Amino acid sequence: MTEVCRIIGVLDDGPASLSAAALGHIQQADLIIGGGRTLELFADHFAPHAERRDLTGKLAQVPDWIRQKQAEGRRVAVLATGDPLCHGIGGYLQSRLCIEACEIIPNVSTVQLACARLGLPWQDLKICSVHTRDTGEWHAAAGPEHGLYSLLRQIRRHDRLAVFTSPANSPDRIARLLLSVGLDQHFQLAVAERLQQSGERLAILDAADAAHQHFAEPNLLLMWRQRASRSPVQFGLADSEFAQRTPEKGLITKREVRAVSLARLQLRSNSIVWDIGAGSGAVGLEAARLAPEGHVYAVEKNSDDVALASVNRQQLEVDNYTLLHAKAPAGLDQWPPPDAVFIGGSGGELPALIRLCLQRLAAGGWLVMNFVTLENLATAVATLRDCGVSWDVTQLQAARSKPLLDMHRLAAENPVWIVSAQATERSHE
Numbered sequence: 001m002t003e004v005c006r007i008i009g010v011l012d013d014g015p016a017s018l019s020a021a022a023l024g025h026i027q028q029a030d031l032i033i034g035g036g037r038t039l040e041l042f043a044d045h046f047a048p049h050a051e052r053r054d055l056t057g058k059l060a061q062v063p064d065w066i067r068q069k070q071a072e073g074r075r076v077a078v079l080a081t082g083d084p085l086c087h088g089i090g091g092y093l094q095s096r097l098c099i100e101a102c103e104i105i106p107n108v109s110t111v112q113l114a115c116a117r118l119g120l121p122w123q124d125l126k127i128c129s130v131h132t133r134d135t136g137e138w139h140a141a142a143g144p145e146h147g148l149y150s151l152l153r154q155i156r157r158h159d160r161l162a163v164f165t166s167p168a169n170s171p172d173r174i175a176r177l178l179l180s181v182g183l184d185q186h187f188q189l190a191v192a193e194r195l196q197q198s199g200e201r202l203a204i205l206d207a208a209d210a211a212h213q214h215f216a217e218p219n220l221l222l223m224w225r226q227r228a229s230r231s232p233v234q235f236g237l238a239d240s241e242f243a244q245r246t247p248e249k250g251l252i253t254k255r256e257v258r259a260v261s262l263a264r265l266q267l268r269s270n271s272i273v274w275d276i277g278a279g280s281g282a283v284g285l286e287a288a289r290l291a292p293e294g295h296v297y298a299v300e301k302n303s304d305d306v307a308l309a310s311v312n313r314q315q316l317e318v319d320n321y322t323l324l325h326a327k328a329p330a331g332l333d334q335w336p337p338p339d340a341v342f343i344g345g346s347g348g349e350l351p352a353l354i355r356l357c358l359q360r361l362a363a364g365g366w367l368v369m370n371f372v373t374l375e376n377l378a379t380a381v382a383t384l385r386d387c388g389v390s391w392d393v394t395q396l397q398a399a400r401s402k403p404l405l406d407m408h409r410l411a412a413e414n415p416v417w418i419v420s421a422q423a424t425e426r427s428h429e
Contacts, residue, residue: 003070011113012197029050118202134168235262273339284309354384370418
């Protein structure tokens with residue numbers, strides 16, 4: 001029978017927090033794998049013949065190390081921090097070896113320890129990790145490629161968080177993130193440094209103070225909200241909620257048209273959306289709210305509209321939205337394939353844009369376009385027919401009430417054609 005690999009949760013007080021059984025597995029192991037600091041911490045408890053391997057920078061090799069020793073009938077112990085299944089190595093190894101090949105021996109997690117020090121109940125904490133590659137400080141144009149992108153999304157959505165930091169994505173960098181997005185007054189921070197080691201410290205401070213401090217490694221960041229979070233409207237925002245061009249107010253996809261267009265996009269929570277001819281950003285920003293686990297990529301050629309869309313993004317606190325100042329199709333080749341595409345403006349490139357979008361769209365995804373001129377409608381329909389895809393047209397004309405002395409009348413909005421087409425495998429040819 002193949003010897004299972006023991007993945008053992010340890011803390012920085014060494015054997016003191018281990019059960020006799022867990023320590024026995026370490027003492028009997030033929031191969032012990034762990035980070036350099038952890039290996040040194042337990043060095044006096046390894047068998048004389050035991051081989052040790054530092055996994056620092058070699059994580060991808062660890063499953064092969066384990067398989068090789070298991071094939072030889074050797075005993076393997078992996079030293080992990082705290083609970084190996086809480087943002088630890090346990091899940092990674094199980095996914096590459098199989099659950100039956102591993103035995104998890106958990107310890108108290110560092111999240112539990114930090115919360116115990118603070119007297120903070122932790123059952124409703126959102127636990128996050130920023131153990132990603134170093135992509136630098138957060139900036140307004142950052143997107144999913146940034147190491148702090150996922151954390152910011154969680155900060156927007158949760159009241160209490162525990163964050164496994166890294167040397168690069170440290171508490172001070174996270175505090176500067178809060179400052180840059182205007183959330184610094186919303187959260188109280190606590191940094192737990194060197195838990196279970198000499199020099200252990202728990203610092204409670206605000207983001208402005210934390211942004212300029214250095215914290216000893218290893219550390220864990222706790223955050224809890226001091227101001228009630230908003231519960232924003234997700235769909236159907238009034239036109240007045242968006243900054244628009246003046247004195248040309250009205251150059252925006254109106255709420256009635258916006259609602260139907262968003263419905264036709266058939267968005268899911270994780271949809272990747274393209275917004276071409278973004279204007280002031282109304283459609284794309286609402287799409288971002290409807291796809292909180294996805295991302296919207298928008299392009300707009302008019303510099304004034306780009307500025308307005310940026311203002312609207314900030315006011316609506318939307319983070320999953322990337323805005324490019326360019327004339328489509330420039331830049332679209334750098335975007336990931338979309339699940340849905342909205343075209344609000346084409347800059348004279350409509351046939352080429354339709355073909356490109358249908359080629360990049362996921363099969364079954366929807367392309368939705370708005371037109372106010374007969375010429376663009378005719379061009380779109382002809383192009384879709386040539387592409388051999390299923391399409392339909394909806395004409396939408398709303399009328400809104402307007403005051404007339406002490407009464408009200410209905411004033412018609414301009415008619416808009418909403419053209420919808422669904423991508424197929426054929427459209428990718």
